Amino acid sequence: MVRITFVQHGGAEHEIEAAPGETLMRTALDNDVPGIIGECGGELACATCHCYLDPTLLKDIEPASADELDMLQGAIDATADSRLSCQVLVTRGFAGTRIRLPASQI
Amino acid sequence: MESARIPAHVPEHLVRDFDIFTFVGEDEDAHRAWHDQVNNGPDLFFTPHSGGFWVINNADLLEAALPDWELFSSAQGIGIPPSPAEIPPMLPIEADDPYHKALRRPLNLALSPKGVVELAKSARELTVGLIDTIAPQGKCEFVHDFSLKMPMELFLRIVDIPSNDREYLIGLANTAIKGTVDQERFRAMGAMNAYLSEWIDRRVALPGTDLMSAIVNMDVDGRPLTKAEQVGYMTTVMLGGLDTVGGMMALTTRHMALNPGHRRYLRNHPDVIPDAIEEILRRYAISTVARYVTRDSTFGGIDLKEGDRIMLPTPLHGVDETRWDNALEVRLDRKPRDHMAFGKGTHRCPGAILARAELRIFLEEWLRRIPDFTIDESRGGVKWETGAVLGLKALPLVWNAS
Numbered sequence: 001m002v003r004i005t006f007v008q009h010g011g012a013e014h015e016i017e018a019a020p021g022e023t024l025m026r027t028a029l030d031n032d033v034p035g036i037i038g039e040c041g042g043e044l045a046c047a048t049c050h051c052y053l054d055p056t057l058l059k060d061i062e063p064a065s066a067d068e069l070d071m072l073q074g075a076i077d078a079t080a081d082s083r084l085s086c087q088v089l090v091t092r093g094f095a096g097t098r099i100r101l102p103a104s105q106i
Numbered sequence: 107m108e109s110a111r112i113p114a115h116v117p118e119h120l121v122r123d124f125d126i127f128t129f130v131g132e133d134e135d136a137h138r139a140w141h142d143q144v145n146n147g148p149d150l151f152f153t154p155h156s157g158g159f160w161v162i163n164n165a166d167l168l169e170a171a172l173p174d175w176e177l178f179s180s181a182q183g184i185g186i187p188p189s190p191a192e193i194p195p196m197l198p199i200e201a202d203d204p205y206h207k208a209l210r211r212p213l214n215l216a217l218s219p220k221g222v223v224e225l226a227k228s229a230r231e232l233t234v235g236l237i238d239t240i241a242p243q244g245k246c247e248f249v250h251d252f253s254l255k256m257p258m259e260l261f262l263r264i265v266d267i268p269s270n271d272r273e274y275l276i277g278l279a280n281t282a283i284k285g286t287v288d289q290e291r292f293r294a295m296g297a298m299n300a301y302l303s304e305w306i307d308r309r310v311a312l313p314g315t316d317l318m319s320a321i322v323n324m325d326v327d328g329r330p331l332t333k334a335e336q337v338g339y340m341t342t343v344m345l346g347g348l349d350t351v352g353g354m355m356a357l358t359t360r361h362m363a364l365n366p367g368h369r370r371y372l373r374n375h376p377d378v379i380p381d382a383i384e385e386i387l388r389r390y391a392i393s394t395v396a397r398y399v400t401r402d403s404t405f406g407g408i409d410l411k412e413g414d415r416i417m418l419p420t421p422l423h424g425v426d427e428t429r430w431d432n433a434l435e436v437r438l439d440r441k442p443r444d445h446m447a448f449g450k451g452t453h454r455c456p457g458a459i460l461a462r463a464e465l466r467i468f469l470e471e472w473l474r475r476i477p478d479f480t481i482d483e484s485r486g487g488v489k490w491e492t493g494a495v496l497g498l499k500a501l502p503l504v505w506n507a508s
Contacts, residue, residue, distance in 0.1 A: 039454075039458055039459060040454050041173075041450065041451065041454065043207075043451070043452055043454065045210060045214045045452075045454070045456065046214065046218065046219075046458070046459065047214075047218045047219055047220070048219060048459070050219075067211075070211065070215070071214060071215070071218070073215060073218075073220070074214065074215045074218020074219060074220045074221055075218070075219060075220060076219045076220050076223065104219075105219060106219045106222065106459055106462075106463075
């Protein structure tokens with residue numbers, strides 16, 4: 001397990017244990033982290049599990065697919081650090097990382 | 107109604123006389139009927155009506171079946187009974203992955219959070235406009251005066267069609283989904299296909315920034331859509347956002363008319379409205395889709411044969427006592443997770459975010475303007491209707507307009 005922290009837009013933090021191999025979205029939902037909806041359940045169809053990753057971490061992990069980039073256009077306040085958390089698998093490299101959440105998913 | 111012989115592999119004790127179009131009368135509460143059925147019947151039964159169908163009758167089985175598109179295919183039709191060959195398939199819902207997923211892309215984007223921010227502005231404008239007309243009258247027939255109109259107006263805006271034809275389209279859409287005679291439904295579908303076909307030709311010739319232009323000019327598997335695909339797709343987009351949202355609005359309003367405590371609480375605490383909507387979606391889910399069994403298999407302990415048809419009724423999920431405690435009770439703070447009102451898996455409703463926004467905006471604006479209202483029994487009271495989408499065909503309301 002690795003410890004990661006979800007940071008709400010308002011600053012509230014949730015530090016949780018994440019299992020490598022699990023998606024970030026599932027990890028957040030299973031730990032009752034607010035701020036991620038995951039409406040479609042991971043089908044890459046809704047853009048309601050939007051998060052911002054640390055740019056250094058972002059460079060080290062599998063990049064977003066064309067379909068994810070497509071769907072990210074539908075997320076609110078997307079930036080270059082944006083990912084859809086249903087498409088991001090937790091790895092050992094996530095230890096200590098801070099995942100920022102947008103002001104609103106919808 | 108077409109009746110089928112019972113196939114040899116269906117055990118006699120699992121046969122029920124169930125017709126989804128008539129199983130409740132217009133004066134009966136359809137969700138209470140599902141409550142009786144799901145909590146007393148077998149988890150899966152077979153009905154000879156509409157050509158012969160298995161009917162899922164248990165929340166856990168429904169939740170297992172909905173995402174299992176490999177066992178339960180949509181490509182041969184989701185209708186009850188399936189539409190005849192001359193009606194183009196309703197896309198993307200009557201398709202299987204990966205073709206289905208590819209088709210969904212423009213729809214997913216248009217109905218994404220960012221897309222819905224804009225659509226919600228239109229929804230609020232239309233909602234306020236209609237309520238402002240209704241409120242001073244002190245009464246209305248909610249289905250005709252609001253819940254059939256508002257979603258149709260929104261659809262017409264999304265696809266940039268003028269609203270002159272609104273009443274014609276409302277009539278067609280209503281018959282296509284709720285008609286109790288198969289041929290009537292198919293005729294209405296055909297007329298709707300023809301209407302949309304003309305608009306599609308215009309959008310192909312001169313694309314705009316509307317959703318119809320995005321859909322009809324998309325590529326799938328590196329080729330443009332065929333005319334049948336364009337027509338089938340636009341028909342689905344139109345029907346998908348009408349009857350479903352309108353039906354939920356009517357059931358929500360009926361609930362509020364019958365529960366003064368709930369409507370007062372939500373009026374004073376509008377921040378609770380999103381949670382209340384999730385609970386109402388759980389308790390009053392409305393859609394049923396049909397699918398085809400793709401291989402001989404055992405499901406819920408019952409043997410199914412390749413080619414069998416099966417109904418997946420979402421209304422039973424929220425009223426299954428094995429899944430929810432005191433399932434009939436609406437608790438505004440229940441915060442139900444994983445209700446099935448929008449389905450589950452790859453076919454999950456692409457319009458869920460918009461539907462929630464429409465319902466939220468409706469409750470906010472209605473309760474602000476018409477805080478107290480009751481069902482007008484002197485004008486016949488509530489009339490239910492069932493079918494692939496259950497709902498209300500009449501909801502006469504009365505309030506003090508002074």
